[in-house]
Amino acid sequence: MRIAFDHQIFGWQEYGGISRYAYELAAGLSTSCEQTVTIISPLYVNRYLAHAPQQLKIQGLQVPAFKRSGRVYRAINSLLVRPAIERFEPDIVHETYYAAGGVAPRSAKVVLTVYDMIHERFPEYFSIASPTRREKALAVTRADHVICISEQTRLDLIELLGVSPAKISVVHLGFSLTAAPQTAIENGALSRQFVLYVGSRTGHKNFVGLLHAYAGSQFLKGEFDLVCFGGGEFTAKERELINELGISAGKVRQVSGNDGLLGFYYQAARAFVYPSLYEGFGIPPLEAMSFGCPVICSNTSSIPEVVGDAAVQFDPANYESMQKAIESVVGNDKLRKNLIQRGNDRVGCFSWERCARETLDVYRRVCS
Secondary structure, rough: OOEEEEOOOOOOOOOOHHHHHHHHHHHHHOOOOOEEEEEEEEEOOOOHHHOOOOOOOOEEEEEOOOOOOHHHHEEEEEEEHHHHHHHHHOOOOEEEEOOOOOOOOEEEEEEEEEOOHHHHHHHHOOOOOOHHHHHHHHHHHOOOOOEEEEHHHHHHHHHHHHHHHHHHEEOOOOOOOOOOOOOOOOOOOOOOOOOEEEEOOOOHHHHHHHHHHHHHHHHHHHOEEEEEEOOOOOOHHHHHHHOOOOOOOOEEEOOOOOOHHHHHHHHHHHEEEOOOOOOOOOOOOHHHHHHOEEEEEEOOOOOHHHOOOEEEEEEOHHHHHHHHHHHHHHHHHHHHHHHHHHHHHHHHOOHHHHHHHHHHHHHHHHHO
């Protein structure tokens, strides 16, 4: 089977969950599934493509990212990509994000992955000028088949866009954080025990809720720091809230680094907390489990689907529920040990190889 992935996410993201998914899927299809696969992105900023296996053909030129470069490269790529795809003569064109118009030749089937319905569920967190909702609806309508990365996303897509269930398949993601964790003590991380938060802190990620839960517990404030990995430095508004909640200076801190450093923090943390209000899938809990870090997470959207029985769950809209869940884990060695064992078993359910095999099954059904 001849499979082409389009330019969209590769011209936009240097690193990120969606481009990681598209790259790992293309790599798995070309290696373990032995298909003829290409990524056609005339101009791309994505860094994962530099590590592509020999079997995966990359058609394009890596260019530097700069402010608003995604829009510039998208406009250029949209003009150049169609002829390249037509020359490849694909059976399947897999669109990597949402666009108003397609680039597939008429002879090819179009498959689209929908990652979540956050823009539709939480429009208040996004600019009214954002084209994502409109372009997603157009892309879904245009596609011959839609892959959702969780059952929750499938149900949301049916409810919110009225898509026929027959047009949708669910294929879970894998995860890729396999770098050996660093062993050096970074940023005083081991000077005190800490609870770990990872990634963006905006909007539906509910970091504000976590701050309230942490600030409301004398036990947590007295015994544990709150370490935030990634997501950029704290904003002035976040620093102001930390002060308003009476959290002592240095008790909540932000650090950044590579996968090796993230692995170090997962291993060193007393627990990992995932307070998001909504996720299309949620890879960080799996990453935490893979490094032997107990997981405490929201009981909403796709998150329970991902973690199974390997995490302690809470209502993310209830600060007291979150606080009690965190306290119950960090203060109980027996429960922590049990969660670590369950997490180790759970991560075995998810791999990029499995994602590739199941996606290939979808392609074959679509082409038949």
